[in-house]
Amino acid sequence: MELDLHVDTSHPPYAIIAVRGELDVYSAPRLREALIELVSEGHRQLIADLEAVDFLDSTGLGVLVGGLKRLRSNDGDLALVCTQARVLKVFDITGLTGVFRITSTLEDAMEG
Amino acid sequence: MASTAAGTMSVELSVPSRSEYVAVVRLVVASLAAGTRNLAADRIDDLKLAVSEACTNAIEANRNAGSDAAVIASCWEAPERLEVCIADSGTGFEPAALRAHPQANDPERLNFERGLGIPLIRSLVDDLRFESTPQGTKVWMTMFGGPDSGDQTTEIVRTVVDRD
Numbered sequence: 001m002e003l004d005l006h007v008d009t010s011h012p013p014y015a016i017i018a019v020r021g022e023l024d025v026y027s028a029p030r031l032r033e034a035l036i037e038l039v040s041e042g043h044r045q046l047i048a049d050l051e052a053v054d055f056l057d058s059t060g061l062g063v064l065v066g067g068l069k070r071l072r073s074n075d076g077d078l079a080l081v082c083t084q085a086r087v088l089k090v091f092d093i094t095g096l097t098g099v100f101r102i103t104s105t106l107e108d109a110m111e112g
Numbered sequence: 113m114a115s116t117a118a119g120t121m122s123v124e125l126s127v128p129s130r131s132e133y134v135a136v137v138r139l140v141v142a143s144l145a146a147g148t149r150n151l152a153a154d155r156i157d158d159l160k161l162a163v164s165e166a167c168t169n170a171i172e173a174n175r176n177a178g179s180d181a182a183v184i185a186s187c188w189e190a191p192e193r194l195e196v197c198i199a200d201s202g203t204g205f206e207p208a209a210l211r212a213h214p215q216a217n218d219p220e221r222l223n224f225e226r227g228l229g230i231p232l233i234r235s236l237v238d239d240l241r242f243e244s245t246p247q248g249t250k251v252w253m254t255m256f257g258g259p260d261s262g263d264q265t266t267e268i269v270r271t272v273v274d275r276d
Contacts, residue, residue, distance in 0.1 A: 025168040026131040055138075057164045058228035086157050093235045094228050 003027035004052075005034050014110050015043035020052035023060030031060070035067040035078075044076030047109045056087050061094060068100060077101065079109040119190030122148075126182040129174040129200075134167045137185045141196055144187055149194050151257045158236040159196070159255055165229040166198035166251045173202025173249060192258055193238075198251045204244040 004020040015038050019031060031048075038046060048064065050056070068078045079101045082088055091097045103109040114121045123144055127133035142160040145151050151159070163185070170183045181201035188195040207230075234240050239254035 022135060024131075024164055025134055025171070055160070055164075057161060057168065058232055059168060061228060086154070090161070090232070093232055 003030055005031060007034065007038065009043070011110060013045045014047055015045065016047045016049060016106065018049040018052065022055040023053055024055060024057045025059040028059045028063045032063045032066060035063070035070070039070055039074065044071060044074055046071060046076065046078045047106065048078060048080050049106060050080055050082040050087055051084065053084070053087055056090050058094070061090060061096065064100070065096065079103060081106050081109050116188070119188040119193065119195060121186055122189045123187040125185040127185070129171045129181065129183050131171060134164055134171070137167050138164045141185065141187060145194060145255065148189065148260055149255070149257055150260045151255060155255060155257070162233045162236040162253050163196055163198065165233050166253065169229050170198050170200035173200040177202040193254050193256045196253045199248060201248045204246050204249055207242045207244065
């Protein structure tokens, strides 16, 4: 299944990247490039909306962790929107639930 | 079909050692598990993720060894369990030497962008074992649960629909 990425910068200071599809070893590099591009454009408050992610593996997680590191080292943050149990479970098992700020809605993520 | 202590092999899949084929392997294994085993949907999701992680590792092992060999996935069915084996032609590894990840509140935790695969697999499947030699690694993942005993859900839905 294809990975769709949609970037919305119409809610400054937030840049929202909506991810749809399967985030695995094949598709995750595209998300990494998109995150790097947003940071290089000067965005520091990123929100990754994972509500339409059907599948997430450790490579996808690694890309999100890499993005978070890059942003925090630039006084920024990467928040996640996710309510799907099968995706949240992956964060839970790997102990990353406490590392990211994970919210149920985009509005909550923007209240920071 | 071959039979061993692990059961009878029902599926064997050989795919090129490239990342775009990981999705094919996880879909085939998940379809088999959903179609023939009495496993709950979330357990099938667990197996799908575990298979994906094992294939990702297998591709990396082949690449590190400079091997263009295929990744071989096989499914072995016994009355009480399904075993999935993912085999590579890498140089092998020492499972006991795997480093544990720091806790989530440890600042070091963010330095672990990689190496999450095996801890994940371990927590997703009922049993995990490795056969690793300098000629390659086989990762065996077991899910307990017998063969599907029939489409009970459909039967219940049909009863409710008929009643109304």
